[in-house]
Amino acid sequence: xxxxxxxxxxxxxxxxxxxxxxxxxxxxxxxxxxxxxxxxxxxxxxxxxxxxxxxxxxxxxxxxxxxxxxxxxxxxxxxxxxxxxxxxxxxxxxxxxxxxxxxxxxxxxxxxxx
Amino acid sequence: xxxxxxxxxxxxxxxxxxxxxxxxxxxxxxxxxxxxxxxxxxxxxxxxxxxxxxxxxxxxxxxxxxxxxxxxxxxxxxxxxxxxxxxxxxxxxxxxxxxxxxxxxxxxxxx
Numbered sequence: 001x002x003x004x005x006x007x008x009x010x011x012x013x014x015x016x017x018x019x020x021x022x023x024x025x026x027x028x029x030x031x032x033x034x035x036x037x038x039x040x041x042x043x044x045x046x047x048x049x050x051x052x053x054x055x056x057x058x059x060x061x062x063x064x065x066x067x068x069x070x071x072x073x074x075x076x077x078x079x080x081x082x083x084x085x086x087x088x089x090x091x092x093x094x095x096x097x098x099x100x101x102x103x104x105x106x107x108x109x110x111x112x113x114x
Numbered sequence: 115x116x117x118x119x120x121x122x123x124x125x126x127x128x129x130x131x132x133x134x135x136x137x138x139x140x141x142x143x144x145x146x147x148x149x150x151x152x153x154x155x156x157x158x159x160x161x162x163x164x165x166x167x168x169x170x171x172x173x174x175x176x177x178x179x180x181x182x183x184x185x186x187x188x189x190x191x192x193x194x195x196x197x198x199x200x201x202x203x204x205x206x207x208x209x210x211x212x213x214x215x216x217x218x219x220x221x222x223x224x225x
Binding site for chain 1 (some may be wrong): 158164201211213218
C-alpha cells in the first residue's frame with residue numbers, strides 16, 4: 001500500500017494525558033499537512049511541512065499542540081494536557097511537488113478524550 | 115474572514131444528475147478542489163479547477179467562475195455508492211499550501 005498511513009487509528013485517553021500520533025506520507029511527496037475534523041464539519045487546517053520545515057501553523061494550533069517532521073519523512077503530532085474539546089478526527093495529508101498539488105489524505109486518527 | 119458555503123444536504127435518485135454548488139469568499143485564490151468523503155473514511159480527491167470553465171472526469175465534472183466566487187460539482191448517472199459527503203476546498207495562496215474546506219454537502223442517493 002503506497003498511500004498515506006496514520007497510527008494509531010483510534011485513541012481513547014483521559015483528560016490531562018498527552019497523546020502522540022504518527023503520519024507516514026506517500027514516499028515521493030515532500031509536503032505534509034495536518035487537519036482536524038469534527039462531526040458535520042469539513043477538515044480544519046492545523047499545520048504543514050515542506051520537507052522538515054514547518055512553514056505554516058493555524059491559530060487553532062494552541063501551545064498544547066506540537067508537530068515535527070525531523071527527517072522530512074514521517075511526522076508526529078503531539079497534544080499535551082488533552083481536553084475534551086480535542087476529541088476529533090486528526091487527518092494527515094501529503095501532496096506531490098508538481099501539478100495541482102492535490103492533497104491525499106490518510107485514514108485519520110480518531111481521538112476521544114474522556 | 116474566509117467563507118465557503120455549500121448546501122448541507124441533497125437527495126437524488128439512481129441514474130439522475132445532481133449539481134452541488136459552492137460559493138467562496140477568501141482573501142486570495144489559487145485553486146478550488148472537490149473531495150468525496152464516505153462516512154468514517156478519509157476525503158478522496160475528485161477534481162481541481164484553477165481557471166474558469168469546466169473540467170470533466172468521467173461521471174464527475176467541476177466548474178469554476180472566479181469572478182463570481184462560484185463552483186459546482188456535477189455528478190451524472192448517479193449510483194448508490196455516490197452517497198457521501200462532498201467537500202469544496204479553496205487554496206488561497208501559492209501551490210502546496212493549506213486548503214480551507216467548506217462544511218460539506220451530504221448527498222443521499224436512493225433507488
